[in-house]
Amino acid sequence: MRLERVGRRHGLRGPWVLREVDLDLPAGTLVRVVGTNGTGKSTLLRLVAGVDAPTAGRVTGRPPRTAYVPERFPAALPFTAVDYLVHLGRIQGLGTAAARAGAGEWLERFGAGEHARTAMAELSKGTSQKVAVAQAFLADPSLLVLDEAWTGLDTGARAELDAAVRSRRAAGGTVVFVDHDPRRLEGEPSAVYEVRDGRVREAADLVAPIQEPVAPIPASVGPASASVARPASASVGPASASVARPASSPVGHSASGPVRAGVGPWPRVRIIVSGGPHALPPPERLPGHPVVAPGPDGDGTTVLTVGAGHSDALLSALLAASRHIHHLGSEGVRE
Template structure:
């Protein structure tokens, strides 16, 4: 997907918000958009998602399955959360059974399964944000646009969204996101763009090897530094899907700690997910660190 000489102004004679934007968004990449408030980041994301059309220039090659999470989603809709997700799944092209199953699965993953029958108008801010994120992930989009989608989510749901973003990229989707937390998916973006005074320029991702931009598949092939996390005492079994797909070693006889080994890039997200699931972190070591 590509943006060529894209410009956007509000209304017919409003001021230009963006000028001469050229962006290349290949499949299977994670793209971060930076910028201070009011610089036009959200406008750029809306154009990428196809919500707004550019005033100037053109957008080519946008995938059919596009999903967008707006920056605020305190929506008073006359549906229950479950029904809303089923409607959105159908609009994104899923059949009735697949839409219903997907709605249940994603609410479960974000820890909002008990709110499936709650009216949208009665949801808390955080839960309605979970619904906003769930609708975007329902139909396995090929283009996922996240405008500060993490804001308002609890720690477990944030880790889950991080994991979902990695899954989408690994499945060949383009993911474009804005988040004010610099640690969000730090070092994982394939490209970083900065929006300032209506222009967009590429920033070299600081933590990337200059030899090439590795994709998700390459990352798994090259062993980087790994982190061993020894945990114990969770109130239940380990959560089904953990960020970074760690190697889990069950406790041996006379031992209480379960050991998880994961890429250093995913360790923060994994720790957050474990803490959110009420597990106790006993011990933390790194292996293969080049200091």
């Protein structure tokens, strides 16, 4: 998807909110938009999502399945929570049964299952936000646009939304988001763009730089096993993973050209999975842009080496893609 010289203003003679915006949004990327209040971040997201049309320029390549969570969700709607989701699911091309099943699943995932039959007008602000977020994932969108979607969610729902965003990206979807918390999905975006004075520029200094690849490290891997060898500080669950990271994650600085998130200056983690390299998305579409190498002795496994700051996201993406994890650890990985 691409925005070419896009501009937006309100009214025929109103002031320009955005001008001359050139933006590439490849599939499988996670893009953060930053800027102070009133600079046009929400306007940019509405243009990306197709909610608003540009006053100047053009937008091409927008996927047919696009989902959008606005900054302010109109909660007082004449539906129950589940009926609203089913209605939107059908608009997005799902059959009634599939829309109802998906509605129930996503309400449960975000902790709002008990409110499925509650009228939208009677929901609390936090529960209304869970419904707003649930509708965005119903039809597996190829483009997901989130404008402060985490605001109002409880801790569990925020973590679930983080995981859902990672899964969408791992499946090849493009995610564009704004969030007031600078730690949101820290170190994971493919690019960060700043909106300032009506212009959009790549904020390369907010994205960790790619380091020189490390040489593949010989590893001894036994027969395939459902168990995962890991350091004591890491825990792996059926749908999420956590690897201890340094107390602070250094941020790289660059004054030239696009800088993408990659293997940062953190300690590196090695993940060994089943399937050859061709069974995985290319490294640039995986969280952290890992170094990918064949497993030792031609055993059919693949070794992915990534900065520890990106290991959570990468492991979640691999689990979401139903990859079998043979090993997770930092032992023996050179700095």
